[in-house]
Amino acid sequence: MDVDVPGSVPAATTATPSARNARGMDILTARGLVMTYGTTRALDGVDVSVRAGESVAVMGPSGSGKTTLLHVLAGIVRPTSGTVALAGADLVSLGDAQRTRLRREDFGFVFQSGQLLSELPAEENAALPLLLGGQSRAAATARARDLLARLGLAGTERRRPGELSGGQAQRVAIARALVGHPKVVFADEPTGALDQATGREVLDLLTSVARENGAALVVVTHDAGVARWCDRTLAMRDGRVVSEFTAPAGALR
Numbered sequence: 417m418d419v420d421v422p423g424s425v426p427a428a429t430t431a432t433p434s435a436r437n438a439r440g441m442d443i444l445t446a447r448g449l450v451m452t453y454g455t456t457r458a459l460d461g462v463d464v465s466v467r468a469g470e471s472v473a474v475m476g477p478s479g480s481g482k483t484t485l486l487h488v489l490a491g492i493v494r495p496t497s498g499t500v501a502l503a504g505a506d507l508v509s510l511g512d513a514q515r516t517r518l519r520r521e522d523f524g525f526v527f528q529s530g531q532l533l534s535e536l537p538a539e540e541n542a543a544l545p546l547l548l549g550g551q552s553r554a555a556a557t558a559r560a561r562d563l564l565a566r567l568g569l570a571g572t573e574r575r576r577p578g579e580l581s582g583g584q585a586q587r588v589a590i591a592r593a594l595v596g597h598p599k600v601v602f603a604d605e606p607t608g609a610l611d612q613a614t615g616r617e618v619l620d621l622l623t624s625v626a627r628e629n630g631a632a633l634v635v636v637t638h639d640a641g642v643a644r645w646c647d648r649t650l651a652m653r654d655g656r657v658v659s660e661f662t663a664p665a666g667a668l669r
């Protein structure tokens with residue numbers, strides 16, 4: 417699809433110092449990202465900064481490099497060249513074990529669908545990162561239940577994924593992404609498998625609950641209405657960020 421970002425203007429003219437400092441310090445900074453697959457330049461010189469607690473939507477046509485950018489920012493793949501730093505620490509040069517630990521402790525992930533374990537009830541699915549990290553079952557499920565309630569799922573904590581609607585299952589996945597107090601949540605088409613109304617409800621919850629929990633959010637989406645909930649929207653084309661829209665300060669979000 418084509419990007420339709422209302423009022424979008426070239427990136428270089430939007431990021432004024434006052435707007436950039438509105439929410440906090442840069443937590444994630446990428447410079448000069450290039451990613452080539454054979455002759456394809458999936459990323460062709462991308463600079464991106466994400467501030468602590470900020471929500472950033474990434475939009476663009478199919479093949480423009482959105483998922484590649486998300487994976488490089490999250491340390492899932494190494495770029496061909498360029499740097500990614502989390503709170504000043506260079507992700508690209510870390511060893512695999514350190515990058516895995518950092519991903520587990522500092523990042524949360526929400527994918528399109530199919531990420532819950534079918535045999536576990538909602539609260540254990542949501543608590544999983546804490547349980548795997550060695551937290552007590554009581555503390556982990558208490559935190560998970562709090563988040564599930566905030567996401568409108570009070571009363572469904574003991575249901576297994578097969579007993580939840582698609583929108584409810586994605587809300588459990590959001591709880592799981594946030595349960596460990598990550599610095600950044602990455603979401604790749606988190607509403608792609610949902611109808612538009614349910615998808616918008618889930619996006620609204622994802623952005624507001626991430627904000628409440630102090631997590632920055634980077635979300636790849638085809639829903640042009642996402643600018644309504646995110647602080648900033650980046651539009652990509654041919655491996656580059658071609659425009660950027662910053663929501664006005666004080667916008668109702």
Ligand SMILES: Nc1ncnc2c1ncn2[C@@H]1O[C@H](COP(=O)(O)OP(=O)(O)OP(=O)(O)O)[C@@H](O)[C@H]1O
Pocket residue numbers: 453456457458476477478479480481482483484485
């Ligand atoms: N592992 C890979 N091997 C080879 N080429 C790849 C690989 N991953 C991505 N590409 C190519 O890089 C380009 C960008 O892909 P990417 O998945 O990042 O785009 P996208 O904007 O997320 O697309 P979509 O909206 O369709 O998911 C495409 O041309 C794609 O074919």
